[in-house]
Amino acid sequence: MxxxxxxxxxxxxxxxxxxxxxxxxxxxxxxxxxxxxxxxxxxxxxxxxxxxxxxxxxxxxxxxxxxxxxxxxxxxVADGEDLHPVQRAFAHHDGLQCGYCTPGFVVDAVAFHDRWRAERGTTEPDRDTIARALAGHLCRCGSYEGIFRAVAAACRGEHDAGAPDQRVERVDAPAKVTGAAVYTTDVTLPGMLHAAIRRSDVAAAVVGTVTFPPGVVGVDVLGDDRRVRWAGQPIAVVAAETAAEARRLARELDVPLTPQPFVVDPDEALRPGAPLVYAARADRKEAPSASEGGAMPAPWDGNRHGPSRAPFLGTLAKRRVATARTAGRRGLVELEFRTAPQVHTAFEPHACVADWSDPQHLRVWLSTQGVEAMRQEIADHFDLDPTQVEVTAEHVGGGFGAKLGLTMEAVGAVSLSRLTRRPVRLVLDRHEELTATGNRPGSRTHVSLLVDDATQAIRALVVDTDSHAGVAVGNSVAALSMLVYDRTPRLARDVDVVTNAPPGSPFRGPGGPTNAWALEQSVDEAAHRFGRDPIELRAQWDGNPKRQALYRWAQGLSTWQDRPATGSGTGRYRRGVGVAAGNWIYLVDPDCEVVVSVRGGRLTAATASQDMGTGSRTVLARAVAGVFGVDPGTVDVQLGRAHGGTTHGPASGGSRTTVSLWSAAVDAATALRDRVGADLGRVPDGASASARRGGDRGMRAVPVTMNGIQVGRGFSAAVHVSEVEVDTRTGATRVLRVHGGIAVGRIHAPVLARSQCEGSIIQGIGLALFENQVLDPHTGLTLTANLEDYRIPQLGDTPEIDIHFHEEGWERVPGGGVGLGEVATVSPAASIGNAIFNATGWRPLTLPVRPDRLLEGLRTHARSEVTR
Missing domain, CATH: 3.10.20.30 (Beta-grasp domain)
Structure with missing residues (x-):
C-alpha cells in the first residue's frame, strides 16, 4: 500500500x-x-x-x-545549519560517547525541552524530572551524567541561538547529535545481499553434513570436528535478497544433528561423570580464549583447566595460612565470593558488510575495535595478501572488548561475498548479541588474607579463582592479586572450569572487577575486624605513590568522614559508605604511527585506528591543534580505515589507544611545524610528516611487540568511594553518590576522560546490582536474551558522580599520561559491596546483589547476631 x-x-x-x-x-x-x-x-x-x-x-x-x-x-531536528539547543547542549556537555543511542535521546530530549520551555521558561528541571522524562532510554557507555548536564543546561537557556560558550568538546559530536555519523549497520551498497546465521538450539551435538536447498547460497562454518558445544553456536550462514528472507532460510535450514549430554553449571561440570566439553586432547587446543592473549600452558583434568605451577613464595603463603587456620587466628580472613557473567551489550550489534565483487580487492565494513588488526586477520583467514584487504569502521557503536577479534559476522559475510561476487550484509539481532558475542566470565574466588594481629601488616595472601567462561579458557583473575599490596608472600591460582555455555571474551579491565570484588572486600573485612579505617589500612600496605595520593584525597571527602559505623543504621532505609582500590598495567603500542599533513590550508591527522566512543578523534585533533595553536575543530582526523597505504594504528583495547596516539601525533605535528612553520596559509598543500610512537625507556616484560602491545613500567591507580542506601523492606540498593579518584598522569581530553570514568562507574553499578547472564539449565539456551530480561543501569539508577584526576607520577612517559579505560573500571563494584556491608553489617559475597539475596542475607545476619 x-x-x-x-x-x-x-x-x-x-x-x-x-x-x-x-x-x-x-x-x-x-x-x-x-x-x-x-x-x-x-x-x-x-x-x-x-x-x-x-x-x-x-x-x-x-x-x-x-x-x-x-x-x-x-x-x-535541526533548523537547517542551526542546531537545536538540545543538540548544542549534548555536544558541549559531552552527553554521549559512542553515539549509537544519542539520536533517540536527542529526539526525546527535544520534545521534553520544548514542552518545558513553553510551560516553565528557563526554570531548571531537577534530576528526577529529567530521569522520568527520558526513562525509556538506555546508554551502555554510561553517558548519563553528561545527559543530565546537557538537558538541564538546555532548559536553562544556556544553549539557545546566540548564547555564549557553545564549544564542542568531542570533535565528532555534531555528526552524532544530528544522525550524520555512519556506523557499519548504516552501510548499504547497490546489489547487496543480506545474510543470517543458523545457530544451534542445543548445547551439545554432533552435526552431519549441512545441505543447502537449490537456489540457496550458504556456507557451513562449523569446522572439521562437526561438534556443537554451546546453544547459539554458529553452524551455517545463508544469504538472500532481504534480511527477512535470510532469517527465514536460516531458520528452516535442515541441519542433521545428534544431541549429546551437556553441562552448563560450573559446579556440576566438576563432579565425577560430568559430560566432557572437550573429550579429546586435540579439541582442547582449539578452545577459544576469554582473554586478550592466548591461554597459558596448564594441565587439564576433565572440565578443569589449570592452574599453572606456583612460585616458591606461594608455598610460604600457603604454609602461613594453614598455620593460622589451625591456631584460629583473628587476623586470618577467609571468604568465598561469586560473580555472574556480565554481557558486553554494545548497542551497535556486531555487523559486517563485505564486498568481494572484485576478486583482487576485498572491501569490508566492520564494527570493530581494531581496523588494522582485522585487516591482517581477514587476510590470514582467507589466504590473501593484506594489501588486497580494506577494512572500514567510520564510527563504532561500542565494543568494551567484544569486538577485538575476527568473529562470525565477518567470516560469514566475506565467505558469502566470495561465493556470490556481490556485497553481503550480516547484522546480529539483540538476541544474538546477548547470547553469542562474549561476556565477562563468572567466577568463584576463595581469598585467604592473613594479617598480623599486632601490627596489621600482611603476612600472606592466597587467592584461588575458578572462572567459568563457557567453552573458553585463559582467564586471569587471581593472578591480578600479584600486582597489589606488595612485599608479602602470596599465591594466586587461576582455574578455568569449562561448560557448554557461550564463550566469554575480554571485557573492559579483563579479570579486574572480578578480582577486586573478592580482594577489596577481604581487605575491608580485615579493617573491620581490627577497627581500622579501611583507607588507612590500605595506605599502610600499599607502596604505590599514585594511590597514596588518592588515599589522601579520599580521606578528605566529607562522604568518607561522615560515614556511619558499620551496621549501626536502624529503620527501613540504611546508608553506608564503602571504598575500594584498583590498579592496571601500563600498555602501549610502540608501532603506532600518525601522519600529519596540510590539505587545502587545513591540518589533517591520519592513522589506521578507530573511535568506539573513547574519543580517539578528539585526542588526535587536540594533539595536533596544540602544536599549531589552532582550535581542535579545525583539524581533520582520518580514522577508521585500514588498507595497504595506511600507517599502523592501535586497537581500542587494553587502555593503550590514547597513550599510543597522543605522542605520535604530537611528534608528527612538531616535525611538520619545524619544517614548514606554523603559518598554515603559507604551507604548501600536501606537506606532511609522520612519527612512530616507539617504546618508552623502562619498558618491561615484553621486549618485542606482541599483538600490538608492550608492557610498561608502573601501574595506573584508582580509588572509588561509594555511598548507598539500602531498603531493608524491599531489598533494593540505591547508589547515591560515587567519588572516583584516577591517577593516570596528564589528562589529554579532560571532559571526555570524565565521561569515560563516569561510564565506568555506571557499568560497575550494573555489575554489582543488576547484570547476570542466565541460561536454562535444561537446554543451555540463554534466557536473558533481550534488554528487558538483561537489566543494565538506567538514568534513574545514576548517582551523583565526582571525578578527581591525580595528574602526577607519569612524567617519564611521552605525553605525560597513560590510559584510563581499564583502571577506572576495576573498583566501582567492590566499593558498592563494601558500602552495603557498612550500611547493614551483612557482607554481600555474590554479585549481582539482587533484592532477594540481600533480604536473605539480612535475615541470616540477624539470626547470627542473636545467637552470638
Missing amino acids: ELRTSVNDEPRLVHVEGTESLVDVVRGELGLPGTKLVCGSGVCGACTVLVDGEPVLGCLTPATRMREASVTTVEG
Missing part, C-alpha cells in the same frame, strides 16, 4: 506491505539511518522519532501510523 506522509517537513510517498515497523521504513525505504534499531522491543529508546510532535518508539510503532502524519527524525 502507499502512504502519504510528511517526514522532516517534506511530503513523502512510502510503500509498505503493512507488516513493517516505522523504524524499518525510516531506515530502509526513506534512507534516514540516524534512527537506530537496538533492542527491537521498546526498551532502549534508540529508535525514538516524533509523530505529530509526540515521541514514539519506532520499533513498536507500525509503519501505517505514518499515514497523513508529520514524522520528525533526528535528521530533521
Whole structure:
C-alpha cells in the first residue's frame, strides 16, 4: 500500500506491505539511518522519532501510523545549519560517547525541552524530572551524567541561538547529535545481499553434513570436528535478497544433528561423570580464549583447566595460612565470593558488510575495535595478501572488548561475498548479541588474607579463582592479586572450569572487577575486624605513590568522614559508605604511527585506528591543534580505515589507544611545524610528516611487540568511594553518590576522560546490582536474551558522580599520561559491596546483589547476631 506522509517537513510517498515497523521504513525505504534499531522491543529508546510532535518508539510503532502524519527524525531536528539547543547542549556537555543511542535521546530530549520551555521558561528541571522524562532510554557507555548536564543546561537557556560558550568538546559530536555519523549497520551498497546465521538450539551435538536447498547460497562454518558445544553456536550462514528472507532460510535450514549430554553449571561440570566439553586432547587446543592473549600452558583434568605451577613464595603463603587456620587466628580472613557473567551489550550489534565483487580487492565494513588488526586477520583467514584487504569502521557503536577479534559476522559475510561476487550484509539481532558475542566470565574466588594481629601488616595472601567462561579458557583473575599490596608472600591460582555455555571474551579491565570484588572486600573485612579505617589500612600496605595520593584525597571527602559505623543504621532505609582500590598495567603500542599533513590550508591527522566512543578523534585533533595553536575543530582526523597505504594504528583495547596516539601525533605535528612553520596559509598543500610512537625507556616484560602491545613500567591507580542506601523492606540498593579518584598522569581530553570514568562507574553499578547472564539449565539456551530480561543501569539508577584526576607520577612517559579505560573500571563494584556491608553489617559475597539475596542475607545476619 502507499502512504502519504510528511517526514522532516517534506511530503513523502512510502510503500509498505503493512507488516513493517516505522523504524524499518525510516531506515530502509526513506534512507534516514540516524534512527537506530537496538533492542527491537521498546526498551532502549534508540529508535525514538516524533509523530505529530509526540515521541514514539519506532520499533513498536507500525509503519501505517505514518499515514497523513508529520514524522520528525533526528535528521530533521535541526533548523537547517542551526542546531537545536538540545543538540548544542549534548555536544558541549559531552552527553554521549559512542553515539549509537544519542539520536533517540536527542529526539526525546527535544520534545521534553520544548514542552518545558513553553510551560516553565528557563526554570531548571531537577534530576528526577529529567530521569522520568527520558526513562525509556538506555546508554551502555554510561553517558548519563553528561545527559543530565546537557538537558538541564538546555532548559536553562544556556544553549539557545546566540548564547555564549557553545564549544564542542568531542570533535565528532555534531555528526552524532544530528544522525550524520555512519556506523557499519548504516552501510548499504547497490546489489547487496543480506545474510543470517543458523545457530544451534542445543548445547551439545554432533552435526552431519549441512545441505543447502537449490537456489540457496550458504556456507557451513562449523569446522572439521562437526561438534556443537554451546546453544547459539554458529553452524551455517545463508544469504538472500532481504534480511527477512535470510532469517527465514536460516531458520528452516535442515541441519542433521545428534544431541549429546551437556553441562552448563560450573559446579556440576566438576563432579565425577560430568559430560566432557572437550573429550579429546586435540579439541582442547582449539578452545577459544576469554582473554586478550592466548591461554597459558596448564594441565587439564576433565572440565578443569589449570592452574599453572606456583612460585616458591606461594608455598610460604600457603604454609602461613594453614598455620593460622589451625591456631584460629583473628587476623586470618577467609571468604568465598561469586560473580555472574556480565554481557558486553554494545548497542551497535556486531555487523559486517563485505564486498568481494572484485576478486583482487576485498572491501569490508566492520564494527570493530581494531581496523588494522582485522585487516591482517581477514587476510590470514582467507589466504590473501593484506594489501588486497580494506577494512572500514567510520564510527563504532561500542565494543568494551567484544569486538577485538575476527568473529562470525565477518567470516560469514566475506565467505558469502566470495561465493556470490556481490556485497553481503550480516547484522546480529539483540538476541544474538546477548547470547553469542562474549561476556565477562563468572567466577568463584576463595581469598585467604592473613594479617598480623599486632601490627596489621600482611603476612600472606592466597587467592584461588575458578572462572567459568563457557567453552573458553585463559582467564586471569587471581593472578591480578600479584600486582597489589606488595612485599608479602602470596599465591594466586587461576582455574578455568569449562561448560557448554557461550564463550566469554575480554571485557573492559579483563579479570579486574572480578578480582577486586573478592580482594577489596577481604581487605575491608580485615579493617573491620581490627577497627581500622579501611583507607588507612590500605595506605599502610600499599607502596604505590599514585594511590597514596588518592588515599589522601579520599580521606578528605566529607562522604568518607561522615560515614556511619558499620551496621549501626536502624529503620527501613540504611546508608553506608564503602571504598575500594584498583590498579592496571601500563600498555602501549610502540608501532603506532600518525601522519600529519596540510590539505587545502587545513591540518589533517591520519592513522589506521578507530573511535568506539573513547574519543580517539578528539585526542588526535587536540594533539595536533596544540602544536599549531589552532582550535581542535579545525583539524581533520582520518580514522577508521585500514588498507595497504595506511600507517599502523592501535586497537581500542587494553587502555593503550590514547597513550599510543597522543605522542605520535604530537611528534608528527612538531616535525611538520619545524619544517614548514606554523603559518598554515603559507604551507604548501600536501606537506606532511609522520612519527612512530616507539617504546618508552623502562619498558618491561615484553621486549618485542606482541599483538600490538608492550608492557610498561608502573601501574595506573584508582580509588572509588561509594555511598548507598539500602531498603531493608524491599531489598533494593540505591547508589547515591560515587567519588572516583584516577591517577593516570596528564589528562589529554579532560571532559571526555570524565565521561569515560563516569561510564565506568555506571557499568560497575550494573555489575554489582543488576547484570547476570542466565541460561536454562535444561537446554543451555540463554534466557536473558533481550534488554528487558538483561537489566543494565538506567538514568534513574545514576548517582551523583565526582571525578578527581591525580595528574602526577607519569612524567617519564611521552605525553605525560597513560590510559584510563581499564583502571577506572576495576573498583566501582567492590566499593558498592563494601558500602552495603557498612550500611547493614551483612557482607554481600555474590554479585549481582539482587533484592532477594540481600533480604536473605539480612535475615541470616540477624539470626547470627542473636545467637552470638
